[in-house]
Amino acid sequence: MKQLLIDTNVYVAFKRNDPNVINLLRQADTIAVNTVVLGELFAGFKGGARETANRKELDLFLDSPRVELFVLDESSADFFALVFNNLKQIGKPVPTNDIWIAASAMRHGLTLATLDSHFSHIAGLSLHPALERIQPCQQ
Numbered sequence: 001m002k003q004l005l006i007d008t009n010v011y012v013a014f015k016r017n018d019p020n021v022i023n024l025l026r027q028a029d030t031i032a033v034n035t036v037v038l039g040e041l042f043a044g045f046k047g048g049a050r051e052t053a054n055r056k057e058l059d060l061f062l063d064s065p066r067v068e069l070f071v072l073d074e075s076s077a078d079f080f081a082l083v084f085n086n087l088k089q090i091g092k093p094v095p096t097n098d099i100w101i102a103a104s105a106m107r108h109g110l111t112l113a114t115l116d117s118h119f120s121h122i123a124g125l126s127l128h129p130a131l132e133r134i135q136p137c138q139q
Contacts, residue, residue: 003030004128005070005105007098007114008040015057024113024128033062034070034104036097070104079103083122092121 004024006014011033013021025031045054061067080103087094094102095118102122105112111126112119119127 002028003032003110004028004113005032005034005101005108005110006037007101007112007116008037008044009115010113011037011041011058011061013115029066030110031064031067032070032108032110033067034101035072036100036104038069040097070108072100072104073107076100076103076107079106083125086123087121090121092118094118094121
């Protein structure tokens with residue numbers, strides 16, 4: 001069973017009809033979105049000209065029976081602390097929101113689908129390899 005947590009840039013690539021991302025999502029049994037990704041999407045929508053339309057499209061996506069919304073909890077915070085300190089020790093900074101996204105994937109035992117290479121510095125994080133050669137979308 002393929003259970004993915006998608007990063008913000010994967011959702012954006014999906015909405016832009018990226019065939020590799022569409023194929024990946026078609027194969028997933030579960031597509032998870034966490035509250036950090038949701039917040040990043042909302043922030044992007046608010047800064048754009050299509051906020052209402054983008055939110056309606058996201059609502060349709062979230063209503064899919066294969067899509068689940070995961071909230072951050074105390075266990076996610078423990079994973080955040082572990083990842084944060086490990087990255088600090090090895091001198092590899094990663095944006096704070098991305099540490100939360102990684103922590104959420106780790107907490108729920110999900111594979112992360114992302115277009116950002118810096119996630120590869122996070123020990124113990126399961127990354128989906130199919131997206132490694134795709135360039136991230138400019139948001």
